[in-house]
């Protein structure tokens with residue numbers, strides 16, 4: 401049995417004017433680390449709120465651990481942990497008080513489930529008397545994770561847990577998720593950061609409420625159907641304009657200091673040819689390399705196709 405099932409779920413706001421989730425179906429296996437990857441406004445929070453029984457869908461059905469998200473909401477609430485995207489802690493309570501509060505809410509104690517949060521909590525324990533509102537972003541995130549885990553949930557929903565957190569804390573956070581996975585907890589996590597997608601076992605790419613692809617990150621990258629080149633030159637803006645205006649160009653977008661480009665109907669373009677062609681057009685300091693697509697390239701391609 402799948403741990404999480406979304407079956408043709410649709411959710412709209414403002415009397416149907418805004419479609420936040422559009423006929424979404426997917427399943428998450430028990431013990432899986434599953435990522436919902438998409439930009440702001442893609443519908444990630446709405447999906448999480450439906451699964452955590454805080455929002456009713458208009459169409460479709462959803463279940464967690466076999467319990468229906470509408471009819472069996474009580475069973476679900478006791479069995480899942482939810483870390484919402486926005487700050488979920490009580491700012492005026494200390495670290496220890498927040499944790500104690502969430503434990504009490506679920507009729508448990510910190511001591512009872514301490515082994516589960518120990519590795520994470522030890523990192524913030526020196527600040528246990530500090531008010532949550534005075535913690536750094538990374539520390540708030542660790543405390544929020546402890547609070548979401550204190551009742552030993554079987555499924556953990558983490559909505560953009562690393563948004564606004566520094567790079568080091570983001571890395572540490574993903575290491576913590578891998579450890580929690582080892583303990584058998586099913587984890588569904590959302591993120592707008594494409595580089596985090598590869599840290600999940602499977603991902604769903606979501607845009608404008610629609611799922612564009614569900615698979616392992618590797619398989620999604622492997623299905624990128626075209627040769628992809630990274631190109632740069634002294635005048636990157638002119639390079640972008642020239643390439644976008646060329647009828648042979650299928651797609652061209654900036655990617656760090658490079659442009660990523662694919663061509664129509666040129667299955668065997670080689671980097672040398674491309675470099676010469678650009679130099680003939682007056683570009684200087686041209687560098688061209690053929691590259692393997694990233695999840696971000698796959699996302700952009702699927703989005704353009706949609």
Ligand SMILES: Nc1ncnc2c1ncn2[C@@H]1O[C@H](COP(=O)(O)OP(=O)(O)OP(=O)(O)O)[C@@H](O)[C@H]1O
Pocket residue numbers: 413414418419420421438439440441442443444445446447485560
């Ligand atoms: N209460 C609401 N009323 C009206 N529109 C809403 C409401 N909540 C969300 N939306 C809209 O629904 C769409 C999906 O929002 P949602 O918050 O689910 O996406 P998200 O991927 O989590 O993005 P974000 O990270 O920005 O929250 C967006 O267009 C958003 O503006």
